[in-house]
Amino acid sequence: AQTVTQSQPEMSVQEAETVTLSCTYDTSENNYYLFWYKQPPSRQMILVIRQEAYKQQNATENRFSVNFQKAAKSFSLKISDSQLGDTAMYFCAFMKPRETSGSRLTFGEGTQLTVNP
Amino acid sequence: DGGITQSPKYLFRKEGQNVTLSCEQNLNHDAMYWYRQDPGQGLRLIYYSQIVNDFQKGDIAEGYSVSREKKESFPLTVTSAQKNPTAFYLCASSIDAGISTQYFGPGTRLTVL
Numbered sequence: 523a524q525t526v527t528q529s530q531p532e533m534s535v536q537e538a539e540t541v542t543l544s545c546t547y548d549t550s551e552n553n554y555y556l557f558w559y560k561q562p563p564s565r566q567m568i569l570v571i572r573q574e575a576y577k578q579q580n581a582t583e584n585r586f587s588v589n590f591q592k593a594a595k596s597f598s599l600k601i602s603d604s605q606l607g608d609t610a611m612y613f614c615a616f617m618k619p620r621e622t623s624g625s626r627l628t629f630g631e632g633t634q635l636t637v638n639p
Numbered sequence: 640d641g642g643i644t645q646s647p648k649y650l651f652r653k654e655g656q657n658v659t660l661s662c663e664q665n666l667n668h669d670a671m672y673w674y675r676q677d678p679g680q681g682l683r684l685i686y687y688s689q690i691v692n693d694f695q696k697g698d699i700a701e702g703y704s705v706s707r708e709k710k711e712s713f714p715l716t717v718t719s720a721q722k723n724p725t726a727f728y729l730c731a732s733s734i735d736a737g738i739s740t741q742y743f744g745p746g747t748r749l750t751v752l
Contacts, residue, residue, distance in 0.1 A: 526681070564745070565745070566743065566744075566746070567746075613681055613682070617738070625736055625738060626684055627682070627684070627741060630681050631679065631680055631681045632679075632680075632681055
């Protein structure tokens with residue numbers, strides 16, 4: 523079974539600065555997908571970024587980028603120019619495609635990020 | 640406006656009662672999912688459905704039941720057999736049950752009195 527570990531329960535950053543959230547995972551699979559979701563105080567889960575394991579290039583979405591290290595099974599999220607609206611719980615998630623029974627997400631326990639003014 | 644809706648936002652239940660949480664999507668997605676979130680924990684999969692009239696148990700299905708009679712709807716029933724039902728419940732959908740990204744509804748907070 524796959525496991526996802528987020529070792530930082532809480533982090534804080536000053537507005538406009540850069541912060542990196544860590545995520546490691548354990549799998550024996552070669553083909554899989556990784557995600558970062560954010561959950562603001564409204565508790566709506568919002569997709570931040572997605573990475574395909576077969577792609578060597580790190581995914582980027584505006585101020586959000588990842589550092590995907592497949593051999594190390596590491597998938598960190600970098601937030602540049604942090605904004606107050608980035609304050610949220612961030613979840614790392616793993617998906618292994620299953621042809622017959624459907625793909626399922628496995629989530630880490632989350633990192634609470636607070637952006638301070 | 641396309642999206643996933645969940646109702647109600649807050650739900651209170653007395654012990655011993657069954658309660659049904661609603662999840663509707665107008666994204667024309669084939670696959671739908673139910674997750675449970677407890678404080679300080681990530682999401683755990685309760686049930687999922689790849690297509691209409693089909694569903695599979697997730698990791699914590701005991702005490703829950705679902706139906707998928709329509710593509711747009713995937714209601715979750717929390718039965719009296721669920722020993723600790725107080726939690727935040729999230730519904731999600733994806734284009735298919737393969738590698739497509741899952742998108743989430745706003746959630747329902749269930750409290751057992």
